[in-house]
Amino acid sequence: MEIADKILELMKENGVTKYRLAKETGVSYTGVTKILSGQTKHPQIDSIKLIADYFNKPLTYFTDEANPNQANQVPEWATSKDKRDFKKMLEDDGELMFDGVPLDENDKNRIKDMLTGLFWEAKQMNKQARKKSKDNNE
Numbered sequence: 001m002e003i004a005d006k007i008l009e010l011m012k013e014n015g016v017t018k019y020r021l022a023k024e025t026g027v028s029y030t031g032v033t034k035i036l037s038g039q040t041k042h043p044q045i046d047s048i049k050l051i052a053d054y055f056n057k058p059l060t061y062f063t064d065e066a067n068p069n070q071a072n073q074v075p076e077w078a079t080s081k082d083k084r085d086f087k088k089m090l091e092d093d094g095e096l097m098f099d100g101v102p103l104d105e106n107d108k109n110r111i112k113d114m115l116t117g118l119f120w121e122a123k124q125m126n127k128q129a130r131k132k133s134k135d136n137n138e
Helices: 003-014 018-025 029-037 045-054 059-063 080-091 105-137
Strands: none
Touching (some): 003 018, 003 029, 003 059, 018 029, 045 059, 045 105, 059 105, 080 105
């Protein structure tokens, strides 16, 4: 189940409108609308955290299973160099912080999961753009 579906389900169960959700969480109405419509595929973690807190749910309620096995799933088009690049990026052991506060292991793992999806999406878009450019030049 996607993040938007989970939020919509909670809104329905609790009789909450988009306007009320936006007003009471501090997430902009436009932001809420884009998340719920699926226009925002990777919502900002702080927005999801505000919504999770509003519905008294842990952040993982929205992020776990949003993309099952995403962290371990390597696209079939990924080359060995792509895999090495990604592994190197994830193995950087620098301290992660948000607003000057170190993140705990759970938060770090969630961020890694999100980065995984974003990384493979960006890699694929880059490869498609290069292929398109190459095709146009021929």
